[in-house]
Amino acid sequence: MAQLALASDRTPRRSGLAGNVLPVLVFIVFAALPLFAAFQAEAYVLGLVTRVMIFAIAALSLDLLVGYGALVSFGHAAFVGLGAYAVGILSAHGVHDALISLPVALGVSALFAWATGIVCLRTKGVYFIMITLAFGQMVFFIATSLAPYGGDDGLTIRMRSTLAGFPIFNNDRSLYYICLACLLGAYLLCRALIGSRFGRVYRGARENALRMGTIGFEVYRFQLVMYVIAGMLAGLAGFLLGNATDFVSPAYMAWQRSGDLLIMVILGGMGTLHGAIVGSAAFLLTEEWLSGLTEHWKVIFGPLLVLVAVFARGGLIGVGTRLRGLLGG
Amino acid sequence: MADPVLRIENLSKSFGGLRVTDDVTLDVRAGELHAVIGPNGAGKTTLINQISGLLAPDAGHIAFAGEDITGLPAHRRAERGLARSFQITSILPRFSVLENVALAVQARNGSSFRFFGRAADEAGLNSPALAALAQVGLADRADAAAADLSHGEKRALELAIALAMEPKLLLLDEPMAGTGRDETDRLVAVLRSLKGRFPMVLVEHDMTAVFALADRISVMIYGRILASGPPDVVRNDPQVVAAYLGDEME
Amino acid sequence: MSLTLLIVQTLNGLQLGVLLFLIAAGLTLVFGVMDFINLAHGVQYMLGAYLAVMFYGLTGNFLFALVLALGAALLFGLVLEFAVFRHLYDRDHVDQVIATFGIIIFLNQGVKLLWGASPLSLPMPEALSGSIVLMPGILYPVWRLVIIASGLAVALILYLLVGHTRVGMLVRAGATNAPMVSALGVNIRRLFMIVFGFGTMLAGFAGIMIAPILSVEPGMGDTILILAFVVIVIGGIGSIRGAFLAALIIGLVDTLGRSFAVDILRLFMAPSPARTVGPAIASMLIYLLMAVVLYLRPAGLFPAKGRA
Numbered sequence: 001m002a003q004l005a006l007a008s009d010r011t012p013r014r015s016g017l018a019g020n021v022l023p024v025l026v027f028i029v030f031a032a033l034p035l036f037a038a039f040q041a042e043a044y045v046l047g048l049v050t051r052v053m054i055f056a057i058a059a060l061s062l063d064l065l066v067g068y069g070a071l072v073s074f075g076h077a078a079f080v081g082l083g084a085y086a087v088g089i090l091s092a093h094g095v096h097d098a099l100i101s102l103p104v105a106l107g108v109s110a111l112f113a114w115a116t117g118i119v120c121l122r123t124k125g126v127y128f129i130m131i132t133l134a135f136g137q138m139v140f141f142i143a144t145s146l147a148p149y150g151g152d153d154g155l156t157i158r159m160r161s162t163l164a165g166f167p168i169f170n171n172d173r174s175l176y177y178i179c180l181a182c183l184l185g186a187y188l189l190c191r192a193l194i195g196s197r198f199g200r201v202y203r204g205a206r207e208n209a210l211r212m213g214t215i216g217f218e219v220y221r222f223q224l225v226m227y228v229i230a231g232m233l234a235g236l237a238g239f240l241l242g243n244a245t246d247f248v249s250p251a252y253m254a255w256q257r258s259g260d261l262l263i264m265v266i267l268g269g270m271g272t273l274h275g276a277i278v279g280s281a282a283f284l285l286t287e288e289w290l291s292g293l294t295e296h297w298k299v300i301f302g303p304l305l306v307l308v309a310v311f312a313r314g315g316l317i318g319v320g321t322r323l324r325g326l327l328g329g
Numbered sequence: 330m331a332d333p334v335l336r337i338e339n340l341s342k343s344f345g346g347l348r349v350t351d352d353v354t355l356d357v358r359a360g361e362l363h364a365v366i367g368p369n370g371a372g373k374t375t376l377i378n379q380i381s382g383l384l385a386p387d388a389g390h391i392a393f394a395g396e397d398i399t400g401l402p403a404h405r406r407a408e409r410g411l412a413r414s415f416q417i418t419s420i421l422p423r424f425s426v427l428e429n430v431a432l433a434v435q436a437r438n439g440s441s442f443r444f445f446g447r448a449a450d451e452a453g454l455n456s457p458a459l460a461a462l463a464q465v466g467l468a469d470r471a472d473a474a475a476a477d478l479s480h481g482e483k484r485a486l487e488l489a490i491a492l493a494m495e496p497k498l499l500l501l502d503e504p505m506a507g508t509g510r511d512e513t514d515r516l517v518a519v520l521r522s523l524k525g526r527f528p529m530v531l532v533e534h535d536m537t538a539v540f541a542l543a544d545r546i547s548v549m550i551y552g553r554i555l556a557s558g559p560p561d562v563v564r565n566d567p568q569v570v571a572a573y574l575g576d577e578m579e
Numbered sequence: 580m581s582l583t584l585l586i587v588q589t590l591n592g593l594q595l596g597v598l599l600f601l602i603a604a605g606l607t608l609v610f611g612v613m614d615f616i617n618l619a620h621g622v623q624y625m626l627g628a629y630l631a632v633m634f635y636g637l638t639g640n641f642l643f644a645l646v647l648a649l650g651a652a653l654l655f656g657l658v659l660e661f662a663v664f665r666h667l668y669d670r671d672h673v674d675q676v677i678a679t680f681g682i683i684i685f686l687n688q689g690v691k692l693l694w695g696a697s698p699l700s701l702p703m704p705e706a707l708s709g710s711i712v713l714m715p716g717i718l719y720p721v722w723r724l725v726i727i728a729s730g731l732a733v734a735l736i737l738y739l740l741v742g743h744t745r746v747g748m749l750v751r752a753g754a755t756n757a758p759m760v761s762a763l764g765v766n767i768r769r770l771f772m773i774v775f776g777f778g779t780m781l782a783g784f785a786g787i788m789i790a791p792i793l794s795v796e797p798g799m800g801d802t803i804l805i806l807a808f809v810v811i812v813i814g815g816i817g818s819i820r821g822a823f824l825a826a827l828i829i830g831l832v833d834t835l836g837r838s839f840a841v842d843i844l845r846l847f848m849a850p851s852p853a854r855t856v857g858p859a860i861a862s863m864l865i866y867l868l869m870a871v872v873l874y875l876r877p878a879g880l881f882p883a884k885g886r887a
Contacts, residue, residue: 141862216407302685
């Protein structure tokens with residue numbers, strides 16, 4: 001198998017331009033959007049971009065695994081689903097406070113990540129992809145059999161989370177800014193992680209796990225910890241998703257959704273972090289646009305993915321870099 | 330005489346029907362440079378792999394500094410000060426030369442489960458790393474990507490990584506493999522400067538280097554130790570000359 | 580929990596196992612020999628079913644429909660290989676996942692376009708549509724027995740092909756060490772095509788055989804694809820023998836588990852919680868099995884590349 005060729009290989013230097021301009025730009029756009037959207041179709045635009053940001057958080061966490069660790073997890077949507085179900089199930093029992101449901105969402109995701117990570121991380125390559133896929137399916141089927149919580153049909157979340165009694169998730173705008181803050185926080189957390197001592201060992205393990213072992217690092221432990229962190233971040237995304245859609249169903253954890261997340265990471269450019277955000281936007285906005293064109297939009301979307309996989313190496317970020325190079329940058 | 334730092338007893342390993350390590354008993358004393366020589370396929374690298382923990386023996390024991398490490402995984406042996414370099418260069422190609430070595434320093438310098446703070450900026454890791462690079466003559470290449478180094482420079486980097494581990498025993502698997510005359514001489518000089526600080530096991534084909542450095546030599550053929558002793562004794566042993574050195578020396 | 584039910588469900592489990600084997604056999608070879616993750620294998624199964632329905636509509640004869648559909652499925656598979664997969668053999672697994680995922684999306688929508696979203700059905704041959712008495716009190720559909728028999732026949736053919744022919748030897752060598760086989764001068768591209776084409780036909784065949792029992796609808800390949808992956812992961816990638824064993828085990832565990840989970844749980848707990856927890860545990864069973872197997876043998880039971 002060809003070695004994954006990534007942008008993430010060295011410890012990201014505090015690079016002046018390329019590394020920082022794009023992320024800053026992205027966040028400025030996100031922050032300013034509600035001001036412009038006030039002029040037309042506010043609820044629609046806000047709702048759409050809120051979803052983009054939520055999935056961006058999930059894609060970020062997946063990039064930690066795929067882009068920086070060569071751990072291609074095909075079951076990542078399970079954590080999103082777990083986070084959303086945490087909100088839903090607690091809500092069904094009358095517990096709405098985020099101070100309870102958020103820690104529960106994070107805790108359940110962490111537990112699932114730890115329990116499955118222990119098994120998954122003993123495998124490599126294709127086996128890892130398959131076993132993460134299968135564990136994702138497992139959670140999916142558990143969710144479909146949860147008859148008291150809607151089973152296959154899902155669960156309507158009648159009341160959004162409150163923070164110590166304050167219904168701050170209720171307003172579309174405030175929900176938008178909460179998601180933006182979470183995205184920013186997640187992004188900064190991931191950047192710090194990657195450059196830290198922990199991150200360096202983790203990245204070194206992707207490069208040469210054998211070498212890392214003979215230096216004295218137990219690679220398995222580092223990968224497990226990162227797997228749990230990534231799971232928790234995706235659980236956060238799930239918590240936000242439940243609140244944003246007022247709904248949760250097993251469909252949130254279907255393996256096709258895990259595939260979507262992988263596409264977002266690759267589309268944007270894996271191993272760059274901000275690529276995951278760009279990829280999430282590109283994926284969801286393209287989906288939205290195409291589905292507006294025709295009922296059978298997937299007939300177009302499918303081959304588009306194939307073309308992306310075959311031709312766009314390094315994703316959109318990679319294409320951008322090459323363009324800049326061509327234009328004499 | 331003090332206890333040997335490394336003691337291998339009746340080590341055996343077979344792959345299918347092939348005995349690659351055949352009842353090997355060997356020891357390495359404090360401060361000595363013990364060379365292991367023999368023709369290709371003799372099982373030298375397999376022996377090193379078993380000592381460093383990458384391969385589990387079928388039978389026998391390995392004791393390091395008095396402790397039985399036969400069942401320990403590789404990273405635990407590294408923690409105890411057992412360092413090795415690889416015959417086929419095994420570095421982190423897309424990391425910088427400095428970071429390759431700094432990671433080895435990091436392994437022995439406090440917890441690596443620190444999630445904040447840029448590791449690449451830590452002077453406490455970079456200084457010892459630079460020192461190790463200086464010892465092998467790579468200090469001026471510290472910021473280069475490891476993949477950009479010449480072959481000889483990569484072999485030197487291998488050595489620097491092992492040195493940065495502050496080893497209590499250094500296993501060197503053909504450090505001069507594929508290096509030209511100049512590089513070889515440089516590596517020999519480095520190794521000579523390290524002699525006595527810690528024991529070393531040197532697997533090598535370059536006989537000039539071996540006889541210039543070794544305190545003791547063990548000769549391996551077909552997985553067995555044919556002879557073991559001071560260089561002069563081994564070089565004149567008729568069995569050894571017949572089986573191996575006769576061709577090598579000319 | 581009666582003996583009759585046990586026997587019937589065991590046979591059903593065998594039938595599912597045999598079906599899984601047909602799909603998994605092609606998949607494991609493609610993985611093993613070509614190191615290529617083909618998520619689109621499930622839609623080839625679906626396509627086989629749809630093509631059979633279409634040809635049955637044209638010819639009115641099951642056997643003709645079977646042969647024509649197999650041929651068409653093979654053709655389509657080769658076109659896919661030529662147009663898309665060929666470009667992805669040397670690429671990262673992630674790229675392969677995304678490309679084949681795109682093909683799934685495309686084809687699931689494509690069959691909806693061509694044949695509509697409602698489930699279709701394929702009638703089985705008259706002579707084989709009844710049930711026979713296996714034992715006093717046990718009536719079992721003939722067609723399911725036909726599926727079991729044909730699956731076992733295919734297994735035997737594969738065993739003979741792979742184990743006792745020159746091509747089979749090359750396939751086994753390729754599954755163990757493809758670059759080496761290529762370096763020895765074998766036309767590895769042609770070998771890939773043969774392996775791929777054969778696997779496609781097997782998947783299509785499975786789809787055709789199961790069509791009379793299940794309904795033919797868009798997305799029918801997706802769930803069975805995951806099961807097939809579980810099979811080859813447990814069996815060991817690149818190993819037909821492993822796929823066969825694992826497929827039967829999974830078929831039996833899944834079927835018997837679903838039938839008897841509630842009853843078994845009722846031995847330990849009250850009926851009501853057993854009825855809630857039972858189905859959940861039943862659906863988890865094969866994944867738990869996979870987790871245990873992979874924990875003990877991270878490369879599956881009979882990996883072609885040998886255990887590390």
